[in-house]
Amino acid sequence: MNPFEMVVAIIVVVTIGRVLQARYGVVRTKRGESFAFRDDGAAQAENERLRDELKAMKDRLAVLERLATDNNDSGARLDREIEKLRDRP
Structure with a gap:
């Protein structure tokens, strides 16, 4: 795997993670992450x-x-x- 493919793979993984966080309402706090529904x-x-x-x-x-x-x-x-x-x- 060349460096370009590795960067693209990392971007895809991070993007999928952010989409799932937004979908399930993960709210970031100063102490870390907590799973909570948005108000x-x-x-x-x-x-x-x-x-x-x-x-x-x-x-x-x-x-x-x-x-x-x-x-x-x-x-x-x-x-x-x-x-x-x-x-x-």
């Missing part, structure tokens, strides 16, 4: 949406648990609670 707006918006969805599901589960454990046999009350759950987004 971009899309990821934060998705996290916020998922948190809101989880909160809504927990609220619905709490209502359903209360309905399941209630000793009151009132059918009208049960219908109202179910309708409240259906009206939620």
Whole structure:
């Protein structure tokens, strides 16, 4: 292998390494490298949406648990609670 081919091979290896770092979100710190996801707006918006969805599901589960454990046999009350759950987004 002549010196020119060796330089080209080194450049190719370094380029592939940089592309993989960018792809997987490797962030360089002063102490070295750490694998971490980048904080971009899309990821934060998705996290916020998922948190809101989880909160809504927990609220619905709490209502359903209360309905399941209630000793009151009132059918009208049960219908109202179910309708409240259906009206939620």
